[in-house]
Amino acid sequence: xxxxxxxxxxxxxxxxxxxxxxxxxxxxxxxxxxxxxxxxxxxxxxxxxxxxxxxxxxxxxxxxxxxxxxxxxxxxxxxxxxxxxxxxxxxxxxxxxxxxxxxxxxxxxxxxxxxxxxxxxxxxxxxxxxxxxxxxxxxxxxxxxxxxxxxxxxxxxxxxxxxxxxxxxxxxxxxxxxxxxxxxxxxxxxxxxxxxxxxxxxxxxxxxxxxxxxxxxxxxxxxxxxxxxxxxxxxxxxxxxxxxxxxxxxxxxxxxxxxxxxxxxxxxxxxxxxxxxxxxxxxxxxxxxxxxxxxxxxxxxxxxxxxxxxxx
Amino acid sequence: xxxxxxxxxxxxxxxxxxxxxxxxxxxxxxxxxxxxxxxxxxxxxxxxxxxxxxxxxxxxxxxxxxxxxxxxxxxxxxxxxxxxxxxxxxxxxxxxxxxxxxxxxxxxxxxxxxxxxxxxxxxxxxxxxxxxxxxxxxxxxxxxxxxxxxxxxxxxxxxxxxxxxxxxxxxxxxxxxxxxxxxxxxxxxxxxxxxxxxxxxxxxxxxxxxxxxxxxxxxxxxxxxxxxxxxxxxxxxxxxxxxxxxxxxxxxxxxxxxxxxxxxx
Numbered sequence: 341x342x343x344x345x346x347x348x349x350x351x352x353x354x355x356x357x358x359x360x361x362x363x364x365x366x367x368x369x370x371x372x373x374x375x376x377x378x379x380x381x382x383x384x385x386x387x388x389x390x391x392x393x394x395x396x397x398x399x400x401x402x403x404x405x406x407x408x409x410x411x412x413x414x415x416x417x418x419x420x421x422x423x424x425x426x427x428x429x430x431x432x433x434x435x436x437x438x439x440x441x442x443x444x445x446x447x448x449x450x451x452x453x454x455x456x457x458x459x460x461x462x463x464x465x466x467x468x469x470x471x472x473x474x475x476x477x478x479x480x481x482x483x484x485x486x487x488x489x490x491x492x493x494x495x496x497x498x499x500x501x502x503x504x505x506x507x508x509x510x511x512x513x514x515x516x517x518x519x520x521x522x523x524x525x526x527x528x529x530x531x532x533x534x535x536x537x538x539x540x541x542x543x544x545x546x547x548x549x550x551x552x553x554x555x556x557x558x559x560x561x562x563x564x565x566x567x568x569x570x571x572x573x574x575x576x577x578x579x580x581x582x583x584x585x586x587x588x589x590x591x592x593x594x595x596x597x598x599x600x601x602x603x604x605x606x607x608x609x610x611x612x613x614x615x616x617x618x619x620x621x622x623x624x625x626x627x628x629x630x631x632x633x634x635x636x637x638x639x640x641x642x643x644x645x646x647x648x649x650x651x652x
Numbered sequence: 653x654x655x656x657x658x659x660x661x662x663x664x665x666x667x668x669x670x671x672x673x674x675x676x677x678x679x680x681x682x683x684x685x686x687x688x689x690x691x692x693x694x695x696x697x698x699x700x701x702x703x704x705x706x707x708x709x710x711x712x713x714x715x716x717x718x719x720x721x722x723x724x725x726x727x728x729x730x731x732x733x734x735x736x737x738x739x740x741x742x743x744x745x746x747x748x749x750x751x752x753x754x755x756x757x758x759x760x761x762x763x764x765x766x767x768x769x770x771x772x773x774x775x776x777x778x779x780x781x782x783x784x785x786x787x788x789x790x791x792x793x794x795x796x797x798x799x800x801x802x803x804x805x806x807x808x809x810x811x812x813x814x815x816x817x818x819x820x821x822x823x824x825x826x827x828x829x830x831x832x833x834x835x836x837x838x839x840x841x842x843x844x845x846x847x848x849x850x851x852x853x854x855x856x857x858x859x860x861x862x863x864x865x866x867x868x869x870x871x872x873x874x875x876x877x878x879x880x881x882x883x884x885x886x887x888x889x890x891x892x893x894x895x896x897x898x899x900x901x902x903x904x905x906x907x908x909x910x911x912x913x914x915x916x917x
Contacts, residue, residue, distance in 0.1 A: 395763050398914035417765045425763040431756035434665055444655040448764040487760075 346409050348373050348495050348526045349394060354403035355550075356389055363389045364550040366403070371528055376521050378537035378544035378558075379530040386550040387530040388428050391499050394528075395425055408495060421449065424488035428499035428530070430480050432472040438483050439468035445487045452490045460486045463516075464509060477504040489516060496520060498529040502536050514540045538628050563604045565628055571598045571613050572620035585612055658766060659774035663781060666744060670782055673740040674789045677733055681793040684727040688801050691723055720803045721883045724813075728794075729883060734817045734874065737786045738849050741825025744782055746841035748775040749910065750832030759915055768911050772833055776903045779825050787818030805883060812882035819895040820877040824849045826902045833906035836916045849873075873898070 349371035356364040364386045371377045381387050392398045394407050396416030405412060407419050434441060439457070446452030461468050466482040475483065481504040488496060496517075502510045517527050517540050531537050537544060538558060546554035579593040582600060586608040591600040596619075602609055606623070613621075654660035663670070749772065752758040761771060791814035798805065824845050832841035848871075855868030856875040869875040876895050880888035 392915070397759060397762055399912075417767050420763060421765040423763070425760075427756070427759055427763070429756060430760070432760075433755045433757065435668070436665060440655060440664075444661045445760070445764060447656050448658070448761070448766055 346373075347371060347406075348408060349377075349528060350404070350406045351390070351394075352404040354390065354393065354405060355401045356386075356393065356398065357401055362550060364393075364400075366551055367547065368552055369545065371526060373526055374521060374524045375542040376517055376527045376529070376537075376540050378534070378541035379528060379547065380532065380534055380537070380544055381530075381547035382532055385547045387532075387547055388499055389550075390547065391428075391497055391528075391530065394497060395420060395423065422494040424491065424493035424496045426484045426488040426496075426498040426501055428503075430484040432475070432480055432483065435471050435473055437469050438466065438472050438475070441472055441483065442468070442487055442490065446490060449491050456490055457486060460490055464512065478506065478509070481505055482509075485513065485516075489520075492523075492525070494525055496525070496527045496529070498527065500531060501529055502531065510536075534628055561628055566601050566603045567606075568624045569600055569602050569606060569609065570620075570622045571618060572596060573598065573613075574617035574619055577616060582609065582612060585609055657774060658761065658771050659778050662748070662775050662778040666747075666778075666782065669740075669744070670785060673736070673786055677736055677786050677789045678793050680732050680736060681728050681790050682797060684732060685724065685794060685797055685801060685803070687727075688720060688723055688803065692720075720805055721809075721881075724794075724803070724805070725878070725881065725883055728790075729813050729817055730878060733790050734820050734877070735853070737783065737790075737817060737821035738824045740786060741779065741783045741821040742828040742842060742845040742849065744779055745825035745828030745830075745845065746832050746838050748772075748779060748829045748832065749906070750836050750838040750841045753832075753836050753916055754838050762915060769907050772829075772903065772907045772910055776826070776829060776906070779829060780822060780899075783818055783822045783825055786821070787814050790814045790817065809883050809886055812887045815887070816877040816880075816882045816892070816895075819892065819899070820873040823873040823895050823898045824852075826899045830902040830906040833910040834913075836913070 347370050349369055351367055351369040354364050354367040354369075355362070367386065367390055369390070379387055379390070389398065393400050393405060394412060396412035396419070399413060408422055410419050412419055432441065438461075442452075442457050442461075443454070446457065458468070460466075461482070464482040464485060466479060466486065470479075472480065472483060481501075485501065488498060502513060505513060517529070520527055521540075521542075529537060529541075534544065541558050543555065543557050545552050545556075573596045576596050577593055577598060579591050579598070582588055582593075582598060583591040585591075587602050587604050587606065588609050589601050589603065591598065598613075600609070602623075654664040749758065752761075758771070762768065791811055794803070794805075794810050794814070795807065797803070798810070827848055828841045828845035831844040832838060835841065851868065852872035852874050855865070856872040856879070869879075873895060876891045880891045882888065
């Protein structure tokens with residue numbers, strides 16, 4: 341992206357019904373070039389429906405959509421040239437080997453170099469010679485990831501990309517996502533939990549009952565994050581010394597051990613503690629998920645309850 | 653090379669099925685035509701059989717078992733290979749759109765830069781090639797066995813009859829593809845096409861015994877394909893055109909509806 345580009349995805353007032361069931365009731369989205377955008381929500385909230393409208397697999401009832409500045413309804417083929425898509429439910433029933441499927445899918449895009457496919461397969465630990473129908477859920481997911489990444493698309497749309505991957509592969513996947521962002525390309529990925537995307541996403545939106553109920557900058561969220569910190573000192577310390585520090589709350593001393601909560605950066609706490617001899621330091625991971633939904637729940641929209649439910 | 657297009661990949665994915673059906677068509681054709689020499693030698697007996705049960709034998713199209721054309725019409729062309737090839741065509745036609753859609757494979761392909769029209773038309777073309785190869789197997793067996801069994805049927809007549817059977821099967825396969833493209837349900841595609849085929853077969857055989865049901869034959873691809881007796885008379889342009897027209901119009905409907913509807917998960 342050398343020149344300032346328009347948003348990669350915009351949606352405005354997107355609605356979709358299946359018979360009498362209303363799947364989307366006015367979705368608004370705005371995904372910028374070069375960002376990793378997390379799209380969160382419980383199952384059945386409308387994530388997959390939204391994604392499938394972006395790819396023109398299903399057609400919206402009303403609202404405006406632009407993907408890479410074009411309407412999927414009329415220019416779907418052109419748009420999909422620049423998209424890598426991982427379906428939420430990847431079922432593959434062919435007896436043919438994974439390599440053949442990937443070669444074929446590459447050919448539909450005008451050809452992808454075999455060594456590029458091999459490189460991605462090796463990175464994810466996928467055996468290309470095995471028939472796709474016999475693959476485990478995790479291995480099928482790898483086939484899906486290879487076909488989504490292999491042609492270096494401008495936009496990656498990934499529906500529940502980490503489902504079925506073991507933790508090590510999830511890390512590898514996140515590294516791939518970061519590389520894509522590093523090259524100025526855009527990633528739009530859905531998940532039903534924040535924790536799967538919080539490490540990599542720049543922004544995240546929450547969809548619930550077919551409507552966007554929250555949109556958050558992840559760095560801003562992290563700055564508000566509250567973590568519980570426990571410090572063990574060689575000698576007893578004074579609680580008052582720590583209680584007045586920036587970002588520190590609820591400081592309590594029990595002998596040589598100090599516990600407190602830190603909101604945002606722990607810089608002041610660390611510098612103050614450094615004046616003493618520190619024997620141990622433990623810090624809980626901040627509960628971004630809780631914060632995310634608490635924040636929006638506080639606006640009286642009732643997101644809290646259901647959002648938490650969704651996250652579980 | 654087959655991996656370059658939707659057409660090629662669809663054929664490649666069903667190569668095993670193709671080989672299997674070709675073996676079945678070959679075996680059935682060889683088996684039944686192989687009985688011809690012994691049937692011929694008992695020709696008087698068979699004629700007596702036909703005279704004894706004129707209604708049943710007429711319904712089955714067994715008008716003349718004493719000639720090779722009559723015998724082949726009664727067995728290979730009238731009954732077994734058209735049914736076998738129709739079943740094969742329906743099963744592939746139902747898989748072309750609806751089956752793949754239900755399996756989830758279609759979603760992945762349509763997320764690529766290919767139009768829905770292209771997918772329908774290329775799979776329609778693959779179905780045509782598939783059925784044509786079954787017809788070619790039928791023709792090849794009779795061509796090879798003809799001199800050995802002393803069938804004495806001209807090559808172009810064998811070709812005409814094989815083509816007629818191929819077109820019958822193709823018509824029903826196209827119907828399955830179309831119903832699948834319209835509804836997205838493989839079971840609907842199979843049920844609708846099989847119903848049409850059964851009504852078509854009965855409409856051109858047993859229903860002919862009942863005057864009120866005679867009109868049924870006009871819904872029957874079997875009627876248009878076999879009634880002109882291509883084995884005796886060669887290709888009948890008018891009747892053949894009806895089958896070709898059916899196979900040409902149905903995909904247009906398939907594309908028109910498939911372009912407009914949602915792809916199911």
